Structures are given as structure tokens and as C-alpha cells.
Amino acid sequence: MGGGAARALTFTQECVIPVERERLWDFLMELPRVARCVPGVETIEVVDASAYRGSLKFQVGPIRLALQGTVTVEERDRNAWRARMRAEANDRRLGGGIRARMSLTLAPGEGGTRLQIETDLAVLGKIGEFGQPVIKKKADTLLAEFARNLQSALAA
Amino acid sequence: MAHRIVGKPIGRLDGIEKVSGEARYSGDVTLPGLVWGKALRSPLPHARILRIDTSKAKAFAGVLAVLTARDLPNILVGRRMFDMPLLARERVRFIGERVAVVAALDPDIAEEALALIDVEYEDLPAVFDPVEAIKDGAPILHENPGAYDGAPPERPHPNVQSVLRFKLGDVEAGFRAADRVFEHTFRTQLDHQGYLEPHAGVVGIDEDGRVQVWASNKMPFRLKELLSQALQLPPAQIRVNLTPIGGDFGGKGSVMDLPLAYHLARATGRPVKMVMRYTEELMAGNPRHPAVITLRTGVSKDGRIVARRVKALFNSGAYAAFKPAPSVNLGGAGMGAGVYRIPQLLIESFCVYSNNIPCGHARSPGEPQMVFAGESHMDMIARELSLDPAEFRRRNLLRDGDLLANGHHLEHVRASETLEAALKASHWSEPKPGPWIGRGAAMTHRHIGVGFTNARVRLESDGTVTLLIALPDTGTGAHLVLRQVVAEVLGLPLDEVEIEIATTDDFTTDSGVGGSRVTHTGGRAAYHAAEKLKEQIQAEAAKLGEPASALSAIAQAAAREGRTLEASHFYDAKAHGAVTSFTAQVAEVAVDPATGQVTVRHFTTAHDVGTIINPIGHQGQIEGGLIQGLGFALMEELKTEDGQISTLSLGDFKLPTIQDIPPLTTVLLEDAVGPGPFNAKAIGEGSISAVAPAIANAVADACGVRILDLPITAEKVYFALRAKVEPLVPPVQERQS
Amino acid sequence: MTRVIRLIVNGTSHEMETPTYRTLLDCLRYDLGLIGSKEGCGVGVCGACTVLLDGKMISSCIALAVFADGHAVTTIEGLAEDERLHPVQQAFMDAGGFQCGICTPGQVVSAKALLDAIPDPSDAQIREWMVGNLCRCTGYYKIVESIRAAAERSRA
């Protein structure tokens, strides 16, 4: 059993960012900046202190998703160095969408801070009718790329 | 006794429209001004609907109407228990539930418009597995199911739809008396009936304000009642027009989209056609219930069953609406007793709510699930007792005077003859042709259906006879069978008896097609009506001094006096008789040890049948049911992950093809005593249920691997084989709930 | 967007204006009223929509009507010759090669194409050719018999 939307498998990305935990935390808590590290993100705007609205383009071969939706920061726990956020986005033209719950944890690591991103992704509606496993795989690679971009953004 | 027409291998004379493409199914019906309806479905398994915005869809060119629950009366529909809204109201309970409906000039425009409807949801906790669903603290699907019309009183947990019990003697005492007790748990998958005609319907409101309905539905009179309730209209204002049905297999008995088509017709002032895409069938039809079944059996030293307890959990999904039985459960649960005399028996069957597709009836409802479990269990016990599985069955088979789980006592029991016939034909006792080859046997039995049917026969002025009947043609060949019965009684050639398809205006009632009923009830209704007409004809002939064979002269004489020779009969078989039909099947399989692939090398099916009225149609029922059983055993599965079905096309949900069928031997034990015309029995549901366990038992015999959950995929067999030699292997693919 | 196309259906030429998105199946069924061809799976798997395009069997549910512009289409309605059933049609009736009949037009059209290509097919050839025509009623045994019988009848 599981709560809410139909779940996909959970992906986990791990990477070490060569900066101290505080700096990484502060960076991550500024979502618009983080969003620029997400491949395909086109716009991101602040709704309120914990909610953001944005759009993302994402392609699986012939299928092009233009997702519009919101990201909500559900938890900011600087003592536990953990943040949880929830993304909901739909593609109007295709009639479908995605739901993602992400949890970011920061831990001391070799020469920097170990960032762990756990993502729980659901693919809904029409999009879900097309090879679920393929889209999961795609999302996985997208998150890996995000982690790499984050690294370089902070290294700079 | 010898017959002229009954029992003759007559081809499908009734099918000229079908082979020529002229047959008009519901989806082929068209009316002036007809428009198309399409439903928007929930992408979430359990959520609150916060907001629906249909403005963009309404503005889309070619759209005539968009309706949500707000626009409809707050009516709940069902076949027996009324718990399903026409459109989701405030809350969705499964992925695929209808939340809005659109009418447009063509189906593509309607589907385009669906994407323009904005729905805002708020997730609710969901539950998918039936075992989880009845634990304390599980998410609750319906606050007060007991309040629904037709809801059975007993409800040990709010997520239980219904409980069905079969009890003989004192089961605990039985277990105390047993020398050995065995317990095994089995799982069966979610499976679609697989008819190739998706649900289709046309609803129009004629100039007299009557609602005209064309629907792929096998019970026109029940449909009329259900629509009258769903639409809040007097029954007289609804006419159901019969069309051929493109496959039923139990799945075509609900109102499905018809109430929505009606409301769209009201909203647009046009007749509305709604045809589900096959993807919608697989996502939101009413498929076969998945099951979790535990059997506990106590046996004596000499291999006799002294007690059995069966607990079945059927995962019914979000609504009970698709189950027609008064129990709102699956009668097949009674097959937990198999074909065996079990003095102390307790079967408990629970249909459970979960956030999955609502399940319904499928060919012999509940039986393929229960017989897979029961007949696998029998082989596993036989192995433990070092008995030949056939011998273990022999010692326990039902005999004359024994009781079924439901308390019916049996006569003319031919269980052992049927088993022996299958064993002989399959060379059971001969050595197997090679390594990795195994044989497995399984048995079942099926009641001869009951119900009520109206038939009317009329002598036409040209001397031919017309049979008026309101039983839809689901493809079984029943209409041809009924013509044969009438022709036999009246001594006419077959081509002088025609069928006329009635509407719901022509009769007052009829229980329709299903439950292995039609040859019995329709056959008897036609038989007695024909007998009555025969008497009239003889009386007329005597008056005229004509031979009774001078039919046109007799008809014309009556016509001159303004009379038509016509006779009707209403046949009503209420309770099941003391006779059932037994089936024994043997599968011979080869297992590829390197891949786990199972090949059925040969299949033997033996049936205890009555008088066969049409051998071609009869054999067709056996073969069709058997291959459905093969698909259930080896390949068919609607895979779900947290309520989301991922096999949403016939490219992913695979049905057996013409290259997947095994060589087949059929054995028919004829001339039994049957309640149908000329001693006929039933055959439609006789061949499907024992196939899976026969194959599972053969796989175990071939390679020593016992598969407890269907389907028996190559992967499961492969990893089970590996597990025998290596303890640490990847798990067999995650089990589906 | 619409397009004017010309189809030669069962020997008769039809010129019509049809939306570009119209499938050949919908064009036959709704524009021309030839309802013999059925939509089952809608993805080219089940064969209920089988028609012959220039003599070759195709899935009309995943072919656009515009694809057939200027080409010859044979449907189930075109098999019988002046009220006389095609041998395949007769054989399906005699041998009980159908039950509900929803797949039958596709079965018959495919079987006709088979006998046009291979007048005397082996059972293996019948099964390989017909694998794309699903039938849920018959279990296929009587379909094989029907085609065998039709082959014999055609030779006679």
C-alpha cells in the first residue's frame, strides 16, 4: 500500500559537492537558483516563501513534454540537514502529468558535502500510458544531470 | 432417441451477416444527428476533487456539451449493490474513474476536448492490496457502505463489500479427526475478459420522448430496470433494442456509459454514441477479480479428505457495482470444495474494496481462481502422501447423493467416469516421452444455469415458423440451437424456422444470457412454445381435414378467420437441479530448464455432457473457454503498480494467438440426464477453470517447481528452478495486488 | 484541417473531403458507412480492422485515410460476388470459424489474402499468416479448419 498518487520506483542520486554544508544548504534553499541546474527548466517564479511556479521541457524521443506546475518546500530542517519538497506538473496538450516527492539530505563527505537526493516519481494520465519504465529511466538520468550541474554551479 | 435435427453438425447458418460484415453491433448503430461522447478519467487512485474547470473544453470547436457530477442527479448505480456514482462526485477512488464527459461532433474532437478540462485534486491515502485493505487503520474507501442499496448486512471491516460462506458439518472437529493437515496460499492475477468489442452504446430520445437504447449488454430486461433506476424514468419509457454482442464472457451486464450517454443526449438534443477505447476497457472495464486464497485440508491416513477450510480474498476494487449476484460476492467461491466429498467444510469468501479498477463477472465467476488454488493444493497434498494425484482424487470424488458446498445434493454424478476418460485419452499411466516433460490433471464441475426466458412461436402464412426471442446473440450460437429445437419439435426443416429478435417492448421479462443458462432456459421455453403450437396445428388440421403437415394451408385457413396460430411459453427454472457437468483435464508440458519457458505439448479435456444439440457450437464453446483458460494460466495479466495499470493495450496485455494453442483431444461423455431440452446440459463455462491448475501441476511434475501465483511465467519458473540449487537469487517479479 | 481524397473501395471510386486526422477505419465506417471493419485494440494488434490496401492486408485503425488517397481498398463488404459468398466466408460458416463475429471481418479478409498468396497453405503457414488476427471466442481451432476447408473448396 502507499499514499497518494501511483508511485514509480524511487531514485537516489548521490554526489559530493566541494563546499561546506552551510554554503550548500543556503544555495539549495534558494530554489530559483537551484532550478537553473535542472535540465529543461524554462521558467521559475516565486509564489510565496515556500511555493514556486515554473515550467519544464522534457523529451523522450518523439514525445515532448511541456510541463507546467508548482514546487512546494514541505520541510526545511537545518538541524537534520534535510529538506523535503513536492513537485506537481501537468502537460495540458498531452493530458497527463507528473508528481514528484524529493528529499534532500546533506552529510559531511570526502572533500566537501555529500548531497543525497531521493525522488519518488509518479507518471500520470496519457503520459503514463506510454512506456512507464522508459520515462522513469529518463527521469533518473535527468536527476543525475541535475546533480552534476549543481556541482559545477557551486564549484564556480 | 434419434433426432432429425438435434445433434446434427450444422454450421453457423445464423452467421451470414457476420461473415459478410453486415451485422450491426451497438458501435455500428447510427442515427440522424448522432454525436460522440467521451469520458475524462481520473489519473489518481484516491483523491478529493477540489475544482473542475470545463470552460476551455466547452469553447472548443465541435464540442456540444461538457458535463460533470454537478450537472447530474446524485444517483448511485450498480448491478446488485448500488455504490458507484455516474461521475465522480467530490472524490475519485480509482485510476480511470470518470470525472467528466464530453459530447462532440466526432470522437477525435471529443478526446481533444478532454485534455482541455482542468481538474484540481488533493491526494488521499490509498490502499491496493486486499490483505492490507482489511487491516485496522487502512484507508477507508466508502464511509458507510452498509447504507448503499443492495449492500449485504455483514461487514467485519468497512472495506469489506460482502462475505459469502459455505458450511458443511463442523470443520474444527474435522481437523481434530485428521491424521495430517496441509495449508497452502495461492494468488491469481487481475485479468480482463478479453472480448474484442469494447463497451459500446447509443442512446437517443425519440419524438415520443422514449429513450431508445442500443447497447453491448447481454441482459436487456435487467438493463431496462437498471436504466430506469439510474435515469429515474418509468421502465415503460425505455426501450432496449437488441444487437449482436462482440464477446461477453461475463463482462457485458452493467449500464457502463449508458446513463452518461443519456444525459449527453438530453444536454445536446441529439442521439449520443459512446464507445470505449480498448485502453479504457483495460483501465476501467470490469475485469476478473484477483484473489488471495488459502486452503487448509485435513486428510486421513488412507488419503481421504476429512475437513477443509478455505479463505478467499477477492480484490474487488473501488466499487461493488459490477457484481450481479444477490450475495454481491462470487459464487465460484463454492468451488473451494472442488469435485470432492468433504464432510466438514467451511469456505469464507470476502470481496474487498481497494483503490483499484472495480472488478466484475468473468466466465465462470470466481471459479478459475478457486479451482487453480484447489486443484494445485490437491496435487501438493498427493505428493506429500506419495500418492498418484489421480489416485488421491479418485478416493475423494463426489458420488450420487453427496452434497455440494452450497448444500445441494447431487444425482447422476459422473465425476469418476469423467476423470478416467481424461486419464485414458491422455495416456496418463504411460511413461513420459522425455526429460523436463510432465503431466498434470485437474478437475472441476459447473452447474447448469437457471433463469427465466420468454419464447413465442408463430406459424406464418407461407407455412414457415418464426421464433420470437429476447435473448441477445453473444456469439455462442444459441439462436441456432433454439431454431434446431423448434424445428425438431415441429418436424420442420431447419430453414423453415426463422428467429426474430424481440425488443424489451415485446415481452415483460427475461433473465438474459449468462451463467450457462441459455440452452436450458431458452431451449425449454422454445421447446414448450413449439409443443403448444404443434397442438394448435393438429387441432386446426383435424378441423380442416388436412394433414398436420399442410402448414401453409392451415395458416391461411386461420388467417381467413383473422387468426394467427401462435403460442408462447415462459420457462422459469428457479433452483439449481441435482445435476451438474464434470470436467477433467490433463496438460502435458515441456519446461525449458535454461529459460523456464513452459510449452503445452498436448491438452486433453473430458466433459460429462448431456444431449448435444449442435456439435459444432458445443465444441466451439469447449475450445474457446479452454484457450481463455490457457491465457489465464500462462500469459494474461493486467499489471498494476499502486492502482495504475501499466498494460494498457493489447500490445502489452497479451491474449493467446493462433500460434499459441496446443494440440487438443476432446472426450465427450454423452447421454447424461440434463434439464435442458432433449436432455441437454450446459457447456459454456465447463472448459476454462481447470486449465491453469492442470498446467501448474504438469509444470511441477516436469521440473519439481510449484508455482503458487498466476500467471505461470517463464521468469517465475526460471527463478524457482534456480532457487532449488542456489538459495540466493533475485526475487520472482514483484507480486501484483 | 481537411483534405480531398479519392479512394477506390471495393471497386467503386469515392471522392470526399476528410479531416487529415481521420483514420482509414473511421473513414470507411463513418464517411462511407462500411461498418464491417471493426475497431478492437486501436493499436494495430488485434486485426479486427484488417482491410486490403492495393491487395496487401493492413491495420486500418493505424493508417490515416490520406495514406490511401488514390489507392484501392478492399473491405469485408467487397468479398462476396453478386450475393454469392466468397469461399472463405462460406467455410467460416460451415466450420464454425466464428462466434461473436466481431473479429470475423478481419479474419475473413486476412484469410482471403492468405489464399490469394498461398492457395494451399500448410497449418503452419495458416498460423503464421493469421497470428495478427486475435479471436477470443473460438480458441482458433475452427478458424484453422475453416481456412483449410476454404482452400480445398477453392481448389475444387
Next chain:
Amino acid sequence: MNAFEYRAPRGLDEALAVLREHGDDARVVAGGTALVTMMRQHLVRPGCLVSLRDVQGLDRIEATNGALRLGALVTHREAEVSPLVRERLPVLAETFRRVATVRIRHMATIGGALAHADPNQDPPVTLLALGARVEIRGARGHRELPLGEFFRDYYETALEPGELVTAVTVPLLPVASGATFLKFLPRTADDYATVAVAAIVTLEPDGERCREARIALGSVGVTPLRGMAAEAILSGQRLSESLLQAAGEAVKGVVDPLSDHRGSAAYKREMTGVMIGRALTQAWEAARRAR
């Protein structure tokens, strides 16, 4: 389906011009078995559909020096029954024969199959093992790519916007070679492969040792894969159980399957090893006979 503009150019240059004109909004269609299905599912919504069906000269199968050249519009069925393909490259004809159903093979084209780049298709596997090259035409003219460089990812190829596949060239087998394509279908006969493998074995003059082996794998990665490590293990060796074992282990190392209705990733990996062992055995025997 959404409303779209339909264009059916009769020549290649015209087709390229139409593609330039419509850019990102245009989709190319030939047989339509993949694209029309996705359009019906509302997954693909082109503004303009450019059909190559009427383009002349892309439907030929011809023998060029040491190779077969199949035009992009050749259907799977035409490739399957072509006497030329059956005589020169029977393994390729057999591979096409295993695709879906006769009806689909009548519709689906070779160019379409390559451009669609679905890793679950059969022909790319055999074509990859055979060392086929893809001919591409675009605004900037003509170019050619080895198939191994053509597939990039799920449904993604090296085709630039506005480019088209025009043909595929397939070298014939060297002497003393045998080739086998195996499609593992544990469910139904009309299913996609759970695993598909192609193996080509070329023997030394001694007729015993393997001079060269070429292995390709389908349905076990984001593109069809080459089993190079296994090929290296085989070259110079004599056929033996242990050699097949080693080759099987080697291919298992390169695959990265997805769990789906046709099997879990773990099962597909195991089956790749089994199938490649069987394919190599058959190819080896064929090579012996071919001497």
C-alpha cells in the same frame, strides 16, 4: 488525434524543403505503425505531418558491390520475401519475418523503424551485427553513419532536425560465416522480444577456430547493443561449452535492461546469456556448413 496539416511530397528535395519550412513542428511519417499509434494516444501532436509515402526511388532493394542496399521505404514484408535478401542475407530476411505480424510488416518501413529507434525492435539488432550503415539526407547534403553511431538513446538517433534516413547498406557475410537471429518470446507469438540476439561467426580456414564473431543484443538497453567483450573472447577460439559460458557472462556484463511486462531486468540479463549461447552454437554450425 489533433488537427494537423498533411503534406505528401513526391520528391526527396521537396520533402526536405517542407521539413525546413515547418521545422520543429513537422513530423515525418512513412508506414505510420509507430507514429500514427502515438498520435492516436495523443502522445505526439504534430502541426504538420510530412509523408514520404509518395517519394519516388526510396523503395528499392539492390545488390551493390559486396552489399545489399535497402531503400528507406522498403517495407518489412518486402525485405522478408525479397529473393535477393533471402539468397544473399537469409538471416536478415528471417529477422524481418519475426517482426510483429504480416499485417504490420506490410506497413512498417525500414527507414521508419530506424528513425523510430525503439530498442525493442528486431531488425536493428541483426543490422547492427551485420555492420549496416545508414544513409542520411539533409539540407546540408548526404552523409552516412555506421548503425552503431546512429542510435543514441531511447527513440533518439543521430538525425539532425530536417534530416531523413534514405537507405541502409548491409555488407554481405564473409566466406565461412554463419549468422543467427533469435527472438525470445516467453509470452505470445506476436509479442515484442523479451530478449533478441544476433550472432555472426566467421571461421578460420581450418573450419574449427573462430576468426571473427559479431554479436548484437536487443531489448536489453536504451539502444541495440554490441557484445564486443564477448566477440573478443570468441576470436581465435574453438567452440566449447566453457567458451559459450564465458561469452554469455560477457554479454550479461554489457546489458542494462528495464523491468517491464516482458520480464524483470534480472531475468532479461540472464536470458541474454542463454540466448547468445544458443545463437552462437547455431551460427557456428551454419559457418561450418558454409565452408
